[in-house]
Amino acid sequence: DGGITQSPKYLFRKEGQNVTLSCEQNLNHDAMYWYRQDPGQGLRLIYYSQIVNDFQKGDIAEGYSVSREKKESFPLTVTSAQKNPTAFYLCASGLRHRNTGELFFGEGSRLTVL
Amino acid sequence: KQEVTQIPAALSVPEGENLVLNCSFTDSAIYNLQWFRQDPGKGLTSLLLIQSSQREQTSGRLNASLDKSSGRSTLYIAASQPGDSATYLCAVRGFQKLVFGTGTRLLVSP
DSSP states (O other): OOOEEEEOSEEEEOTTOOEEEEEEEOSOOSEEEEEEEOTTSOOEEEEEEEETTEEEEOTTOTTEEEOOSBTTBOOEEEOTTOSOOOEEEEEEEEOTTOTTSOOEEOOOEEEEEO | OOOEEEEOSEEEEETTOOEEEEEEESOOOOSEEEEEEEOTTSOEEEEEEEETTOSEEEETTEEEEEETTTTEEEEEEOSOOGGGOEEEEEEEEOSSOEEEOOOEEEEEEO
């Protein structure tokens, strides 16, 4: 089945550790996105990529890093520089430069810092 | 900067009622507006996508309208069911990214 797979679903991290969240899609979408969701707030854009080997910062990129080595994959690393990393992280994909197109989301990864 | 507001933040209705969820946005220069559903602890499921040139879209018991000039969209749910209980999010698409509202949490009681 076509879709977006995020892993792990739950992740616990000690302060000072980097962690990487995986996002894989088999929808043949060029564009991929990472959002952060906190209670009482709308989703906020962390990073996005419109094409392989290229990505741009979103509204809250500080303390995060990404790579886009393959079309299907867009992993997000939460670094120790992120001051408040506990949140629900959502990956999405869509057609490149198709601003009229739908965005599709994965099931999310919940990160808790202990 | 685009801002998206959803009112009410929470809504509780008995089964069978027709209901309307509201979404307003400050910048009318949008490409489209998308309505999503989110169940607790889950990702977002796309419900309806309205292009900026369209007035409404329908899918089953759901109907979404768009008035770009006034910066408003409504999601109409007919004959609500307990299975409709979820958080409903709207998002407007500007150049290259979506801006989300904070959602309306809907509870439909049997």
